Amino acid sequence: MSAVSPRVLILMLMASGAPSLRAADEAITTWNPLRLMAEKAGLRARIEEGARRLAAMPEARVVAQSHGRVGFHGRAAAPAWVVLDLGIVATPDEVVLLPARVSDPAPDDAVGGFPPDVKCLLSVSGAQGSFQTMQEWAEASGGAGVRLDLLRLRNSGALAGRFLRIEVSGGRLRGRSRFFSLGEVWVLKDGVNLALGAPVTSSASIDNPPRWTAANLTDGFIWCGGTTGTERSPKNGFHSRIESAPEAAPKWVEVVLNTPVSVEEVRLVPARPADFADVTGFGFPPEFQVLAWADDSPDEKPVVVFDTGGAGFANPGDATVCLPAHGVKTRRVRVVAGRLWRRTSDYIFALAEMQVMSAGRNAALGREVRFSDIVESASWTPGALVDGFGSQRELMEVPRWLDEMESRAALEAALLPARARLAMLEIAHQRLLWRGAQMLVLAALFGAAAAVVFILLHQRRARAELRARIARDLHDEIGSQLSHLALLAETGGSRAGEALREIASGARETQQAMRDLVWLLEPGSADPRDLHARLRGLCRQMLEPAIAEVTVECAGAPPARQLPLEWTRDVLLFVKEALGNCARHSRARRARVGMTWSPGFFEWSLHDDGVGFDEKSPAFQPGAGLRNLRQRAAFLKGAAVIESAPGAGACVRLRAPLPR
Structure with a gap:
């Protein structure tokens, strides 16, 4: 089973109606950490045991179908039908439908076209x-059929x-039309595929040979290449002399x-040798015959089981080539390249394995092999060539492979609720951690605010007016941020991840505001x-996250004498207000900052x-930003000029006299 995100696992089960998960999700707030961790440990043990069992079962993987024959593609109808002529009257044990899958599906074909509703019927006369x-x-829920590896009827x-x-x-919806597709049909009787090579007629075929034709339903090629198991192969197969x-x-x-x-x-x-560059269809002849003799006499004329003729044969890659022999009496089977x-x-000329199927069994297993020449290693x-292995893995008989694949599907379905439950518990655990982190962040922020207030209360009485103004700034900048963070912490339960990101962003803004205030109180701030260096840094720090091109131009030199702390503070806050308004509201690509000391x-x-x-x-709704700019300029005994027009950007200028 491919990797699925925790939330997708939960949604898959909830969509199929799993009330226990819904009830548990509602009860997350009542779980204690010890109980949560104990349940997670039990689920992990169950999933790991399931994974060990799955590792011992065959897993079908999509192979590159270099032979070019994918399957049957049909128009949806009411109903559409396909008829196979088995050639004999038989009582099959089962019919197996295999999907049409490719290793490189187009984006709109990624869901596959396995039909949602199928009926199999038999007739002696047709x-x-x-x-x-x-x-x-019929599939139990919409789209369930497209996930099937096979369907046994x-x-x-x-x-x-x-x-x-x-x-x-x-059918399956693609654009405005509906379609369906199938890769192969097996009609099994005592392990024998009666459908191999059977003629096919259809009411709804959309032919695009060789990829999509009705005949592909019985050509023996399946989406996963062959019926392979998990045991590794000890050898590559047979290899002729090099020419x-x-x-x-x-040969x-x-x-x-x-x-x-x-x-x-x-x-x-x-062949696909394990000790050579990874090549599928290694050594498979582009032209060949399969001949059969009823005895070992050199004078007997062979029966031609298969002949590529002058048309050649596309390299099958990893796909097993299945050739019908129609019950021919055989003692020797030869492949001539x-x-x-x-x-x-x-x-x-190379092959990984040759199987001669009689009564559903491989009669060639472990038998004598003869050849025209060989490279032996x-x-x-x-x-x-007859050891029961391909170049990579063991080859399983079809009935056993079907049973194993069915068991695998049942085990994966049984593990799905456990995986979804574990994913839900992981999310619950994260929520608990997030809540703890929120409390720590809030405690740290409140502690920092208390420390700043404590420092301000112990300043000299000569700075009484400055203390009051700084207290107002704490209320305006830090207090509002803390209120916002507290609100996020109280209401962020269902969107804890987004809330935590907003808490982090607000914490950074609060931290910057506190740094500016602390800097103002340091001896060097006057x-x-x-001040010049800090204003230059603020321009890029506040604008560049939102504006692509930021230019800072400076002229003149700051005076050598100290400036009053109140004047420095008002300049700093004016600049921060203007930069913040530009970053938040302008949606500009370019910004130019000028700073001149004269x-x-x-x-x-x-x-x-x-x-x-x-x-x-009349549509303009002014906020506090423009009012604050003009107020700060008034505190500086200067003038603020604000010019703007819709679509023409904005310009903010401050001209303030240097205090004596």
Whole structure:
């Protein structure tokens, strides 16, 4: 099962109607940390045990289908149908539907097209009205079918028939139309796939060969390549002698059975060596024949089971090639490579495994292997062609693989509530931690505010007026921030993450305001050079997070004499108010700050190319910012000029006399 985020796991179960999770989520505030941690430990142990069991089960993975044949693509109808002619009347054990999946789906095909409603019917004659329902299936919730790795429909009524009809109702929405798709259909009887190579007709096929055709439903290619298990392969397979040209004398390899058997299917498993550059379909011949002899006599004429002819054969990559043999009596099965596979600058013939299926069993397992020539090494041997392994993993018989895949799906479904519950508990734990962090932040902020107040109360009586003005600033800047933070802490339960980010942002703003106030009280704050440096730093610090291009231009030199603390404070607060208004409201790309010291005067200006405003417009709603600027300029016995127009940016100028 692919990784799913905790919130998605919870939503998946809640959408399917899991009341216990809803009730538990509502009771989060009543949980104590010890109980929460104990429950989490129990869930982790259950999930880890499930993961160990899953690791021992086969896991189907989408392979790159380099052969180009993905499956069947059809229009949704009421209903659409597909009919397979099995060639014989049989009583199948089950019908298996496998989805059409690709390793590189288009964005609008990512959900897949497995049908939401399927009915399987059987008929001996195939005549209209003669079909009987074998089994039907409908997804329990919208979209559930697209997550299926396979669907098994068992013939519980032991119906017999030659013609299998698959009816599809509904479809998957793509754009304005509905469609469905299937990758392969297996009709199994005692482990034998009766559908392999069967002719297919349909009422709704959208053909786009070779990727989408009706014939792809019975070509043996499945989305996960083959029926592989978990055990690692000890060897790569069979490897012919290396040649310099692809048309070298035909190379062949054959399996000799103990006695002649009736063969339903020959399977060729492409090599993917573990000790070579990772190449799928390694050594698979682009042109080949599969020949069968009923005995070991050199004079007997072989039966041609399969022949690529002049058309060639697309490299199958990781996909097992399944070739119907139609019950031919066989003792020897040979694969003849008419044209060799190009490796780098040379040519070879290689296979990971050859399986000869008789009565649902691999009759070639462990049998004698003969060949025209061979390159033999530790990983390439004749016996590796019939050892029951591909180049990477063991090869499982279809019934066992189906049972294991079904068990895996059931276990994953059983683990889903535990995973969702654990994810919910993790979120609950985070909430508890966030609440604790909120209390610590608030305590720290209140402690810092109390320390500042304590310092101010012990200043000399000569600064009584300054203390009162600083107290007002504490109320305006820090008090409002603390009130906002407290409100976030009380109401942030359902959006704790967002609340905590706002608390952090507010804490930083409060910290900066406190730094400015503390700086004003330090002995060096009355030095105009310190004020000059601080104002330059504030311009970039406050504007650059919001405005792309910030320019600061300075002229003149600050006076060498000390300036009154009240004057320094009012200049600092004027500049901060102007910068803050620009950063919050201007939506500008460029801002230019000018600062000039001249004999007797200090001049400061801010120009931006933002949205601007019109103070005279009835729609304009002035805040405290413009009023504060003019008030600060009045305290400085100077003048503030504010110019702006909608769409033309804004300009703020301050000209203040230097105190004597």
